[in-house]
Amino acid sequence: MRAFVIPHDGANIVELAEVPKPQIDDDEVLVRVRAVGVGIHDSYFFPPDVRYPFPIGIEAAGIVEEIGGRVTGYHPGDRIAYVSSMQPKGGTWAEFVAVSTDSLIIPIPAGMDFATAAAVPVAGNTVLRAFHALTAVPSGGSLFIAGGSGALGTFGIQLARQRHWRVGASASEVNHDYLRSLGAEMVVDYHDPDWTSQVRDWMPGGVDAAMAVQPGTAAETARVVKDCGQLIPISGDSAATERGVRLETMPYQVDVSDGTMQLMSDIEAGNVHVEIERVYPFEDALTALAKVQTRRARGKSVLRIA
Template sequence: MKAFVKRSDAPDDIALQETEIPAISEDELLVRVKAVGVGIHDSYFLPQDIQYPYAIGIEAAGIVEKAGSAVTEYQPGDRIAFVSMMQPKGGTWAEYAAVRKDSLIIPIPGPMSFTEAAAIPVAGNTVLRALTALPLEAGDSVFIAGASGAIGTFAIQIAKARGWNVAGSASPKNHAYMKSLGADKTVDYRDPAWADQIRDWMPDGVDAAIAIQPGTGTDSMHIVKDGGTVITISGDRFKPERSIHVAFVPHKADVRSQLKNLFAFISVGKTQLVIEEVYPFDEGLKALRKTQTRHARGKLVLSLD
């Protein structure tokens, strides 16, 4: 099969080459990959006991080709989207992937394409887990730092669906886009006065902030009210002030049922899925470089069709 593999421990030593189709064990699925979601972590979410060459990538959508003897939930022909990471047999940037049955696997709704399905699992799962750490009610307010990417696109819409007032930061070219998703207030993160603009909007400060982009946690905390919450998706660590609670994404939170609902809502048009560009599989490195700029709008996807 063809796969984008990491050939050594050198940071950028990634290439498209022929490699063996992974053999599956009794508790795994062999999935024929049809589309791959591109993420900034794809080239470095790697197992400690990595053996080169190693196929990169953590999310995809495809068709079950074969099911191990201990797998009863899925069978050949099933269409699934999934997250598979840190697995010794390799990742998702390949024509075939071995997927453990206990991985995050979501059946693809009938009307949904593989391209659409591949764009949802990581961003959707991350947002839904993050929101479990925010004790907000209808009418409360939230600021989203870096709100025009794949995670922010879902965060704005889900927050609005819960009745929250939403502000988001991004470059000016993305302000109309964020408002189209439901954002009530948009600011330019490069404008020195952006925090004042948020305080003009919410004079007492917002109830919570979601710091998506690296380095945005501390600045986000400054516009949160006393005793509010900042959740950092990037993993930034900073010292809290004014009794503000600093939280990280609770990775053990089980939001699978909510994620299935998100797939269903997208499939019928109740939630908007934004894919900035679909690249042919052979252009995977170009897509990886684009997402590493952190300036993509919505999601980037590789198509193997």
């Protein structure tokens, strides 16, 4: 099969290669991949027992081709979206993937295409887990999202509005109307050195909580949070906080599968928008990865495998 791989230990390149189709264990399903969600960290996550050449990638959507002997609940022909990371048999940038049933696997609604489905699992479950940690935001409370135009921010704004939260967000000026269309009440340009004061003018005393999506933004974002409010840095930043602001860690062990399935249903019903900046042919995967790694994308980039 074709796969984009790290060719050998110590290699700092990703290349297209022919590799064997994975053989599944009793607790795995074999998936024929139809679309891949492209993420910044796709070429960085490896299991401790990695074997080269190693296919990269974390999320995708496709069709179940085969099931292991102990697998229940899945059948050949099922359309699924999934997160499959740190697996020794490789990631999702491949024509076939062995997916453990311990992974986050979400049925694709009948009216949803594979490209849309592949854009949901990582960003959707990350935002849902972050919101699980944000206990300080009541109905009618306020949330600020530092980095609102990417896949995480796109879902974050809309899911916060579903919770009846007031939402502010930052992005470059070209994306301000886009964020307002998603439901952001207040938008600032992160290039403006005075953006934190603008947020404080909008929400005197500070917001109840904030999400810092981009690396290196947690410390500055903490300035717009009220005393004893919450800040969750999605990128894992560490930052000294003052005024009792609580720096939360991502609760990665929280099960958000039900919430992710509801999100898929809301997308199919048109209640939540998925922004796909571009769908690339599989052969152009490295161009897509380079674009995403600039951190200047709007929404999600996706690969399509014919």
